[in-house]
Amino acid sequence: MAEQKPEYIEYWSQRWEEGRTGWHSKDVNEFLVKFYPQVTGKDLPSTALLDPSSEEFQENSKKTWFVPLCGKTVDIPFLLGLGYRVFGVDGVKKAIETLDAENKLDLKFDEARSVYEGAGGKLKIYCGDLFKCPIEEFGPFDFCWDRGSLIAIEYSQRLLYRNMLQRAFAASNTNKILLCNFYNFMLLSFRYFVLHFCFRLQIKISHIC
Ligand SMILES: C[S@@+](CC[C@H](N)C(=O)[O-])C[C@H]1O[C@@H](n2cnc3c(N)ncnc32)[C@H](O)[C@@H]1O
Numbered sequence: 001m002a003e004q005k006p007e008y009i010e011y012w013s014q015r016w017e018e019g020r021t022g023w024h025s026k027d028v029n030e031f032l033v034k035f036y037p038q039v040t041g042k043d044l045p046s047t048a049l050l051d052p053s054s055e056e057f058q059e060n061s062k063k064t065w066f067v068p069l070c071g072k073t074v075d076i077p078f079l080l081g082l083g084y085r086v087f088g089v090d091g092v093k094k095a096i097e098t099l100d101a102e103n104k105l106d107l108k109f110d111e112a113r114s115v116y117e118g119a120g121g122k123l124k125i126y127c128g129d130l131f132k133c134p135i136e137e138f139g140p141f142d143f144c145w146d147r148g149s150l151i152a153i154e155y156s157q158r159l160l161y162r163n164m165l166q167r168a169f170a171a172s173n174t175n176k177i178l179l180c181n182f183y184n185f186m187l188l189s190f191r192y193f194v195l196h197f198c199f200r201l202q203i204k205i206s207h208i209c
Contacts, residue, residue: 005091005129006129008153008154008157009091009092009129012091012092012095012152013091013092013094016092016094016095016098017094021071021072023071023148024071024072024073025073025074026074027074028048028074028075028078029073029075029147031147031178032075032078032145032147032178035178039143039145039178040063040143042056045082048078048081048082049081049082050081050082050083052083056082056083057082057083058083059083060082060083060084061083061084061085061122063084063085063142063143064084064085064086064087064139064140064141064142064143065079065084065085065086065087065141065142065143065144065145066087066138066139066141066143066144066145066168067079067086067087067088067089067144067145067146068088068089068130068144068146068149068161068164068165069089069090069130069146069148069149069152069153070088070089070090070095070096070099070125071090071095071099071148072095072096072098072099072102073099073147074103075145075147076088076099076103076123077103077105079145080105080119080122080123084122085122085123086119086122086123086124087123087124087125087126087138087139087141088123088124088125088126089125089126089128089130089133090125090127091127091128091129091130092127093127096116096125096127099125100116100118105118105119105123106118106119107119107123107125109127113126114126114127114128115127124138126138130149130153130161130164131157131160131161131164133164135164135167135168136167136170136171139168139169139171139172140169140171140172141168141169141172142172143178144165144168144169144178145178146178149161
């Protein structure tokens with residue numbers, strides 16, 4: 001019997017079914033671009049698609065980005081184009097299959113592991129609840145790019161989210177985590193962006209813009 005999905009995943013499923021995906025951007029996230037040098041320790045190349053035979057592409061191929069709650073973000077094809085490996089998580093099949101269709105990633109689904117795999121083996125996406133993901137099977141990770149999770153998950157689950165990041169980076173030498181969230185304060189009726197790096201054992205805000 002199929003496992004019952006938690007209510008919060010049903011909520012996101014319904015949004016995907018109804019096309020209520022207003023958070024999605026057709027452009028690579030400006031903060032990923034801006035902080036790429038700080039996170040990776042190298043300049044962003046002048047061209048978005050690196051030549052796969054280039055030294056930089058080959059070097060990047062040894063590194064893996066963890067992208068929790070990935071949706072169909074174009075940041076994934078962007079990172080793949082630079083040579084990186086990417087591991088994403090999303091609880092909604094439609095999100096992953098749309099990402100695949102829009103970017104021709106040739107993803108194949110392994111039902112037993114609930115994992116999509118494609119882009120020449122460089123992209124894996126776990127399809128399921130982030131909090132149930134056997135994250136240790138997919139690491140180690142070098143970097144994490146997360147846009148929107150702290151908004152998407154319920155307040156009461158934020159500690160679970162932090163624990164997941166700790167587990168994800170427990171086996172890594174590097175733990176560069178770039179989080180980007182937008183908060184919409186209805187009462188004040190203005191929106192601002194909060195961006196912070198967070199490191200191994202705690203979420204430590206080191207940059208806000
Ligand atoms: C606000 S969207 C952000 C998507 C992406 N990061 C972006 O910038 O376009 C949140 C995504 O997380 C997924 N999601 C929400 N809660 C989840 C959970 N607990 N486990 C896995 N996926 C989840 C939703 O299906 C949705 O695609």
